[in-house]
Amino acid sequence: MIQFALKRLGIAVLVALTVSMLSFSMIYLSGDPAVALAGEGASQEDIENVRRVYGFERPLIVQYGDWLIRALQGNLGHSNYLKADVASVIFERLPTTMLLGACALAFALILAIPLGVVAAIRANSMIDRVALTIAVIGQAMPSFWLALTLILWFGINWRMLPITGTASWLNFIMPSIALGYYVTPAVMRLTRAGMLEVLSSDYIRTARAKGLRPMTVLFKHALRNAIIPVVSLSAVQFGFMLGGSIVIETIFAINGLGFLAWESIQRADLPMMQAIVLVFSVFYILLTFLADLLNGFLDPRIRVA
Amino acid sequence: MSDKILEVQDLTIDIPTPSGTLHAVQKVSIHVDRGETLCIVGESGCGKSLTSLAIMDLLPRKATRTATRLEIAGESVFDIGERRMSDIRGNRMSMIFQEPMTSLNPAYTIGDQLSEALRRHKKVSRGEARDRAVFLLEKVGITAAASRLGQYPHQLSGGLRQRVMIAMALMCGPDLIIADEPTTALDVTIQAQILHLLAELQREFNMGLILITHDLGVVARIADRVAVMYAGQIVETGTAEQIFKAPAHPYTRGLLACIPIPGQTERGAHLGAIPGIVPSLVGRMPGCHFASRCPEVRDSCNSAPIPQFQGAEPGRSVRCLLADEAAVRQPAQEGAA
Ligand SMILES: Nc1ncnc2c1ncn2[C@@H]1O[C@H](COP(=O)(O)OP(=O)(O)OP(=O)(O)O)[C@@H](O)[C@H]1O
Ligand code: SF4
Ligand SMILES: [Mg+2]
Numbered sequence: 001m002i003q004f005a006l007k008r009l010g011i012a013v014l015v016a017l018t019v020s021m022l023s024f025s026m027i028y029l030s031g032d033p034a035v036a037l038a039g040e041g042a043s044q045e046d047i048e049n050v051r052r053v054y055g056f057e058r059p060l061i062v063q064y065g066d067w068l069i070r071a072l073q074g075n076l077g078h079s080n081y082l083k084a085d086v087a088s089v090i091f092e093r094l095p096t097t098m099l100l101g102a103c104a105l106a107f108a109l110i111l112a113i114p115l116g117v118v119a120a121i122r123a124n125s126m127i128d129r130v131a132l133t134i135a136v137i138g139q140a141m142p143s144f145w146l147a148l149t150l151i152l153w154f155g156i157n158w159r160m161l162p163i164t165g166t167a168s169w170l171n172f173i174m175p176s177i178a179l180g181y182y183v184t185p186a187v188m189r190l191t192r193a194g195m196l197e198v199l200s201s202d203y204i205r206t207a208r209a210k211g212l213r214p215m216t217v218l219f220k221h222a223l224r225n226a227i228i229p230v231v232s233l234s235a236v237q238f239g240f241m242l243g244g245s246i247v248i249e250t251i252f253a254i255n256g257l258g259f260l261a262w263e264s265i266q267r268a269d270l271p272m273m274q275a276i277v278l279v280f281s282v283f284y285i286l287l288t289f290l291a292d293l294l295n296g297f298l299d300p301r302i303r304v305a
Numbered sequence: 306m307s308d309k310i311l312e313v314q315d316l317t318i319d320i321p322t323p324s325g326t327l328h329a330v331q332k333v334s335i336h337v338d339r340g341e342t343l344c345i346v347g348e349s350g351c352g353k354s355l356t357s358l359a360i361m362d363l364l365p366r367k368a369t370r371t372a373t374r375l376e377i378a379g380e381s382v383f384d385i386g387e388r389r390m391s392d393i394r395g396n397r398m399s400m401i402f403q404e405p406m407t408s409l410n411p412a413y414t415i416g417d418q419l420s421e422a423l424r425r426h427k428k429v430s431r432g433e434a435r436d437r438a439v440f441l442l443e444k445v446g447i448t449a450a451a452s453r454l455g456q457y458p459h460q461l462s463g464g465l466r467q468r469v470m471i472a473m474a475l476m477c478g479p480d481l482i483i484a485d486e487p488t489t490a491l492d493v494t495i496q497a498q499i500l501h502l503l504a505e506l507q508r509e510f511n512m513g514l515i516l517i518t519h520d521l522g523v524v525a526r527i528a529d530r531v532a533v534m535y536a537g538q539i540v541e542t543g544t545a546e547q548i549f550k551a552p553a554h555p556y557t558r559g560l561l562a563c564i565p566i567p568g569q570t571e572r573g574a575h576l577g578a579i580p581g582i583v584p585s586l587v588g589r590m591p592g593c594h595f596a597s598r599c600p601e602v603r604d605s606c607n608s609a610p611i612p613q614f615q616g617a618e619p620g621r622s623v624r625c626l627l628a629d630e631a632a633v634r635q636p637a638q639e640g641a642a
Contacts (some may be wrong), residue, residue: 202407208363209402210422210473211395214387224412300457301411 001303004296012289019281020071024064026274032056036270037080071278077271081264086275090257094279096166097249097256101241103172104180105234112184113230116191117223123196131192135185143244147178147251164253175252179244183237190233194226201225228298235291239284310480310513311337311360311398314374318355321367325587329355329368331537337481337513342504344524344545345517346560347534350583353517354403356534357483360515361400362390378480396426398481399474403489405467409458415442415469416454422476441472445502464495471503481513489519500527521560525549530620533557536594537586539613543621553616553623555599593625601627 027033034051035042042050051057055066070076076086119131154174155163162171198204199222207221245258253259257276264272296302318330330352337343345353359370362382375383377397382390402408409418419441420434429437435454442450445468458466467487474482484503488496500516504527507514518524524531528545533554541554552558559579581598584590592607593599599606606626614628615621 202402202404203410205363206402206408206470206473207410208391209361209394209400210425211391211393212421212425213391216421216425221410221412225410299412300414301459304457304460 001296004302005293008289008292008296012285016282016285019285020068020278021064023274023278023281024067026277027270033270036268076275076278079264079269079272081267081269082272086271089260089272090275090279093255093257093260096254097242097245097258100172100175100179100245100249100254100256101238103176104241105183105238107176107180108183108187108237109234111180112187113191113227115184116188117195117218119188119192120195120199120226121218123192128192131188135188138181138185141181143178143182144247144251146181147174147248150174150178151251166254171252171254175248175254178251179241179248182244183234183241186237187230187233190230191226194229195222198222198226224298228295231294231298232288232291235287238287242280242283308339309336309376310339310341310378311335311515312374312376312379313360314372316356316359316370316372316375318352318359318364319369320365322587328586328589329537330359333534333537333539335515335532335539335542337515339480339513340508340511341529342507342514342516342527343530343532344528345515345532345534346519346521346524348583349519351534352537352586353534354485357400357485357515357517360483361394361398362387363394363400392426395422395474395479396477397479398483399477399479401467401470401474401482401484401487403486405463405470405487405490408470409466411458413457414454415456415458415461419454419469419473419476422473426477437476438472441475442469444475444506445469445472446498447472463491464499467491467499468502471499471506475506475510478510479512481515482507483515483517485517486519487516488523503527521563533560536583536590538594538624539622540595540624541622543616543618547616547618547621553628554595554625555601555627556595559598559600595625 032047034047034054034056037054038047038050055063058066074087076090078084079086079089082089115131115134119128122128151163151174154161161174162168163174165171204217204222207217212221242258245256246261247258248254249256249258250262257279261273261276263269264276313336314334316330316333317328320327320329333352333356335343335345335356345356347353355364355368358364359368359372360375362370364370372383375381377393382393409415416435416438419438420431423429423434423437424431438454439450442453447453447465447468453461453469458469461469467490471487482503487503488499491499500523503514503516506512516523516527524545530544531542531548532539533541533548533556535556541548541552541557543553548557549561552561556579563578579598584594584597592609593602593611596602596606603626611624611626613622613624616623616628
């Protein structure tokens, strides 16, 4: 298990380094960063000054190394627009986005896993077909559209839920559904496929031959094995949801990292965008790593070598 | 009060298929007494596994099962509902499957899987279940039994896993064990050990044992009685001695011709298989199922269903017109032509 974990950690670090390079190179996306930073109408002299102050005249690799070391120390640069330290802005907004992501994932799992299990037990029945329909609709429906529909009915017509902000937990209901619904189909289909495979396996026959109760067979023996791939999928989907949070947070005016990303793009706040991309990516890598570990923990064939 | 552990009468299994109903098992009747070993032999696909699954009520959902009698120790267990049936499975009768590599759950330890069988059926503490597991693991010849409890199936070899499966089947002290080709997936050297073990445990615990096998050599060593199946039917029953000394059905004789018998088969003699292929069980066959391969086939064999003729001794029966013509007692063919 330790060997397995170390290997996964090594891979995660390598991926994180690659991502950091991409994120670093974002400064050069819009051409000469010194020109961009100096602002419109700056004289040549100003530009040269900026270049020197920020160290843009040094070789790229040196700049990257410097940037990386500072990033590792928690210094992600300075936002000229907000006149604030990028890292502190991000860490102020991060919890909101994580909370939204966790609620959305919880919603998705609570809906998808039972549906997937039932669809597998009653394969090709009415319930299975209804679940499939829900899955297809979920996959086809853009989340912004679902968000707007929810707002229209629950927010405006029935006035049941607040539309914007993060004042109370009620504010999180609609965004979580809008964000989480999108991942429901994938989780449900994987649960169903996994359960179908496991239920026809020899060890399920053994469990029944032992006279175990149907619920024990289903949950202890079948779901336990079928759920393993769902864990990794959930981690990947959580990563996707961070991306989706840009849209959802903007629609519901939730003051999280997604909203911040949207604002920064509009303001061409490069250091902020760069840092958000970095944080999202690292978080995604971390999730994948944790999912691998959890996988290993759930599967004794990996855990006990 | 007879000592019959299992009594099955006219067990029939149909499976719907795209090309018609598959009559996989047709009016099979068997019984097993306490302390007795019944071997069911027959070629692949003749319905041995389905018969045993039907007794356990573990058939695939699409298969339908009928019977005029299905009794465990005199108590009818036919269509008693999943709830009551699950009280009997693993408790009064257990089953050992062909595939030891995949028959244990990879996610749980050996100890957990052994204990849960006992704790499901009997009121015992964790400790008692554990002690019983250790006792039985030792019984089935596993060394360092206590330390095995914490191991996972993937850490054990195929032979060890099958020993674990046997221990698991014994956890509740069942009256009947059904072993469906328990050694087919194992190394030849281990096959003999496992069979020997089964026979020994059967004697020690005085259980009924149904052993399903292709291997007539095994039958010769451990069977008390034999049921020969062909294409969904039992074609011959008798004591092991009757079957080996005086096989009456041409199919049985063909099977026996395929195995070397020490002292009877000449060295270097040609060992054949019965020529021809097993008929499809989709749809009804008018006459004898074996007719297309039988060396002694005659016109009357194909015209009407062949009944199971009862022999002079109890428990002896033959599904062949020759038996009716009293031309049965021929010596076993030696070698093969
Ligand atoms: N789930 C199923 N669906 C359709 N047909 C099946 C199914 N299970 C078994 N059969 C058919 O039923 C017949 C009897 O199968 P069974 O498994 O009982 O044979 P067997 O005697 O155990 O053979 P083997 O020695 O290969 O294990 C075969 O013709 C097989 O193709
Ligand atoms: S009934 Fe006829 S075909 Fe069938 S086994 Fe006997 S002799 Fe052969
Ligand atoms: Mg079989």
